[in-house]
Amino acid sequence: MASADFTLRSRPLTLAYQIPAGRTRRFWEGLREGKVYATRCPKCRKTYFPPAADCPNCLTPEMDWIELSGEAEIEAFTRIETQPASFQEQKPYTVAIGRMKSGVKVLAWLVDAELKDIRVGMKARLTTRVMPDGEPTYVFVPAA
């Protein structure tokens, strides 16, 4: 067998994409105001989270913005101990999927909770936070 330690280093390539967010601007600006927005189709009344700027159900390209609030029920969760490269500076974090009263589901970090206290079926509140890098985000916190 050939030697496994004889390798060539490729030319490095660093990529960072400029992702257009103009059509979901209300959502990203809403986070800064402490609000989490979903979209609702004015024609077929379907609600979308993450917010969609177009309705895949009836193909309407203009959507209404509605605020998501209230309690969610946690349907699944995990705690990530082995982080990807761009999250290496983070302590282990908990991610959960919660179903809102309106029926839409949200995937977000679940904060202010110990792993041993988290259960499928527990109630949590959707709110906004500022990440350590200064970027706003949305999170679940255990319901009081």
Add this chain to the structure above:
Amino acid sequence: MIGVGNSRFGTRQDVNVAELAFEAVKPALEDAGATAGDIEFMALGSAGAGQWYEELIPAAVVAEYCGLSGAGLTRCEAACSSGSAAFFTAYSVVAGGVADLALAVGLEKMWETDTPTTVEIIGRCGYYLWEFHKFGMTFPAYYAMHATAHMAKYGTTEEDLARVAVKNHKYGAMNPIAQFQKEITLEKALQSRVIAWPLKLYDCSPITDGSAAVVLASEEKAKELRADTPVWIGGIGYSSDTANLSRRQDYVGLRASAAASRRAYEAAGIGPGDVEVATVHDCFTIAEIMAYEDLGFCGKGEGAKLLREGETEVGGRIPVNVDGGLKAKGHPVGATGCSMIYELTRQLREEAVERSRQVPLKKYVALAHNVGGTGHYCYVTVLRR
């Protein structure tokens, strides 16, 4: 199928990506009694081209290296089911009468980048914008969420998950191409470090380099090449589900697996009870338990019981992943779909499989279940001899 080949799986920094593909293409062509020049079309499955490894158009690179330039070429991407997407493409080309001889190649080279980068690239294989960008999801995490939901609803335990790893390592130890060729104990699996709770190191398939190749021929071409034991495609089923996990119905199974298997059973005119050997997509231990249920090998919520009763071992009702599965044989993402076909073809031929893990056959019906992403894509293929 008239020819199959599979490279040794593992950390293969002794070969580059084209040389790795050659290790599967050469035995597949020799097995088929064909030459590279006979191949009219090649579909290559690879998920990480230009990310995990340096080549962005691997179909052209592999074709040149293996003497296939001039054939029709395409690369197929369906995340971890890219190999099955390539197989389906090559099958469609032959079944549609476009070509008489086609090649499907599955290929991945995952050890050229460091582990956090490899974890990052796989973690982005969901909906990057909504589930990775702010939340740093990883692949173990996506399946760990299914584990917490399945445990809560059906009482599946961490021991049940570990039993999948113990079983698949047992068969990996009998497979000379497997990345891990040693048995493990339940205790060792349970005591390994947590990756994404409740999944531990031994609940996760490894990072793997590998390739597999399959030569597909029309009935006339198979006769012309005097294929001695052709294996036939009984039917292929396919399906998909939402990119965002938050848009799924539930987290106790994969809807794409259930839908794809229904289509495959219908196309082949069989039911789950007719399957005598299967390879299922055990990228994580919970995935194998959900697969038993989604494919109809047992009722919903009864996957752990089927495993505990030994029904998925050689000698059981439906032996599953007796090549070691993704867990122990290894999971070179784009290669896995073709490697499943390689294993089942050898099982159906009863000619070369290591005797200790040959499944006894009466009907000669096998099934391959290959999931891309977290149920984002699914292909189910029924094979017959």
